[in-house]
Amino acid sequence: MRVATWNVNSVKQRVPRLLPWLDQRKPDVVCLQETKLSDAAFTELLGGELAARGYEIAAHGQPQWNGVAVLSRVGLDDVVTGLPGGPGFPHQEARVVAATCGGVRVHSVYVPNGRTPGSDHYHYKLAWLAALREVVKTGPREAMVCGDVNIAPADADVFDPAAYVGSTHVTAPERAALADLQALGLHDVVRDRWPDNRIFTYWDYRAGMFHKDLGMRIDLVLASTPVAERVRAAWVDRQARKGTGPSDHAPVIVDLDEAPDGDIGPVVPPPSAPSKRRGTVKLPQSPD
């Protein structure tokens, strides 16, 4: 099962990039953020194209800002929008939708930006993360939190830590809130897969930041232990950030092996017939 997450920065503007990307990468589950579209407009815009590709849609949007969605062609059950009892600014915004896809509880999240450390929006960000934690905590064991968390987990996740001193995305309280979420047993599967690599998922549109590879890693796929154990590839699709009319974020793509089947027990390849696909496969981070 291939799971991807992508902050598309307006799905309406990104249609010419999104549809070819779906055809190229063929993800089974797609978490989208910053769709910037009402649910009715989402369905009108993409319902036909996505249905033709076998996707069901769980969209949770609003007319102008924010907006998230889950697309799935491996089932889409028990859809929940928003965070029950969660904070708003002042009212709840369209920042999370969850659905069960292929046996995994998938949360597509767009964490508030925070704007300025200490601001009302910053405290809203921290409260929002705490509310997300409660939802995940009480949810199924097989879970993934995918999306734009608007936090660089470590200094290695920004191009220059000195450039971000005093800014959001790197402050200790934000990182602590993310660590609290991960303390539920969620693994940062891209970083776990590539512990020492320079990996970014967002590059500012301005000043040739992408060309110079000056970015941040703020789009994450977090997986609970039973899901993380199935990861066979985890990488950032930098290809999708190139060319004409890209989002300022690149997709993150994660491939999961089949769920263990109780009837067959642990799978051990016979020594005489090594499988081409057994074990973890080191895919290039960016197949340029």
Add this chain to the structure above:
DNA sequence: ATGCCTTAAGATTTAAGA
């Protein structure tokens, strides 16, 4: 320049993003 691009809304500009 201290928001250098891009988006949306809707108006000749503003708010927002990270």
